Amino acid sequence: MEIIQIMLRKKPITGFLILTFLISLISFVLMFTISGAHTPESLTGLPIWLIAIWSPNMAAITIWITKKEFLVKLQLAFSFPKYSWWMILAFVPIVVAALFLLIEIKKGTVIEWMNFKVSYLFPLIFVNLLMGPLGEELGWRGFLYPAIKDKYGWIASALIVGTIWACWHAPLWFLDSPQSKIPFWAFSITVMLLSILMSMIYNHSQCSIIAIILLHLSFNVSLGFIDILGSHHPGEIVIKSLYIYAPLVLILVAIHELRSVSKWLIK
Numbered sequence: 362m363e364i365i366q367i368m369l370r371k372k373p374i375t376g377f378l379i380l381t382f383l384i385s386l387i388s389f390v391l392m393f394t395i396s397g398a399h400t401p402e403s404l405t406g407l408p409i410w411l412i413a414i415w416s417p418n419m420a421a422i423t424i425w426i427t428k429k430e431f432l433v434k435l436q437l438a439f440s441f442p443k444y445s446w447w448m449i450l451a452f453v454p455i456v457v458a459a460l461f462l463l464i465e466i467k468k469g470t471v472i473e474w475m476n477f478k479v480s481y482l483f484p485l486i487f488v489n490l491l492m493g494p495l496g497e498e499l500g501w502r503g504f505l506y507p508a509i510k511d512k513y514g515w516i517a518s519a520l521i522v523g524t525i526w527a528c529w530h531a532p533l534w535f536l537d538s539p540q541s542k543i544p545f546w547a548f549s550i551t552v553m554l555l556s557i558l559m560s561m562i563y564n565h566s567q568c569s570i571i572a573i574i575l576l577h578l579s580f581n582v583s584l585g586f587i588d589i590l591g592s593h594h595p596g597e598i599v600i601k602s603l604y605i606y607a608p609l610v611l612i613l614v615a616i617h618e619l620r621s622v623s624k625w626l627i628k
Contacts, residue, residue, distance in 0.1 A: 373424045374508050380420035381500060381531065388413035389532040399536055401492065413494055417500025417529075426506070437568040438503040447565040450558050450613070451575035457605045458583035461598070477589050485585050486578070494577030501526055502559055502573045516614070517558055523556030524549075539588075542595040551599055554610045557581060561617050 387411050396405040401410035412419075425431040442448070501522055510518045527549040533540040540548060559573045566572055589596050 370428055373428070374505070376509075377417075377420045377500070377504060378425055378525070380423060381416045384416035384419055385413045385529060385532070385597050388416070389536075392536060394454065410492070415496035417497045417505075419500075421444045421500040421504035434503065435499075438499055438570045440564040440567070440569050442569040443573065445565040447562055448510070448572045451572040452579055453558060453609065454576065454580035454583045457602055457609070458587060460605050461602055463468060463585065465593075481589065483580055485589075487584060489573075489581040491580050493581050494574040498559075498570050498574050498577060502563055503568075503570045506560060507561060507568065510560075515564055516557070519557045519560035522560075523553040526556060527552045539595060543599045544596055547596065547600045547603065549607065550603060554603075557610055557614065561613065564617075 391409050392398045392406065392413075393411070395405060397405040398409050400406045421434075422431060425434045505525070506518055506522050509521060512518075513521060527545075530540060530548070530552070533546070534545055535541075555576070559576055562572045562576065563570070584595065584598060587593060588595055593601075
């Protein structure tokens with residue numbers, strides 16, 4: 362036990378990755394082997410899925426406790442940052458979803474608006490918050506991204522975290538999950554673009570992950586909303602959305618870098 366604690370203190374990044382993937386791997390093995398655990402919709406499966414989803418947070422918290430940094434890091438992560446217009450990026454997925462629907466309507470696609478009821482909104486938000494951003498972002502953006510940012514730079518770090526994030530999701534393609542309906546390549550590119558957006562927010566949020574959780578949530582809810590309308594397959598939604606996400610993220614990165622250069626020149 363003492364050897365593990367020393368390793369976590371001396372090599373926290375390695376320790377974080379090992380713990381995250383080990384916890385999630387054990388969870389996925391249980392999903393495959395225990396009857397009814399292959400879906401979070403069953404009482405048997407729900408706790409196992411929650412453990413898998415929350416594995417990044419559990420790994421980060423374990424390391425912070427080992428290094429006696431838990432309360433400080435938790436306070437920073439959930440503090441309300443000073444207002445910055447970069448916080449608005451948290452709602453980019455909602456804008457993309459709106460543009461997607463407008464384009465589809467102009468093309469003559471029939472949108473089944475009656476499929477969605479206002480009463481669906483709260484459970485849609487609650488489930489997506491619990492089964493995603495609330496369980497992941499303390500690990501991915503609260504721990505991993507800042508741990509490598511100074512060494513690799515913010516863009517490379519965003520892509521590294523995005524790659525690890527996509528790989529961590531990979532076992533879901535062997536289960537009957539919502540993600541398995543999306544081509545893995547399209548999911549991976551989308552995750553990379555979201556990781557860049559999240560990193561830009563983090564760079565201007567004084568270490569807070571509140572807006573990052575909102576961005577992650579707004580993406581999941583937007584995708585779920587369009588899926589409920591029933592006019593598109595989830596894979597089709599993600600692939601078509603890339604035509605909006607990719608240029609939008611490139612423009613935002615250019616703005617981010619130009620602002621950084623202008624501030625450097627003023628100094």
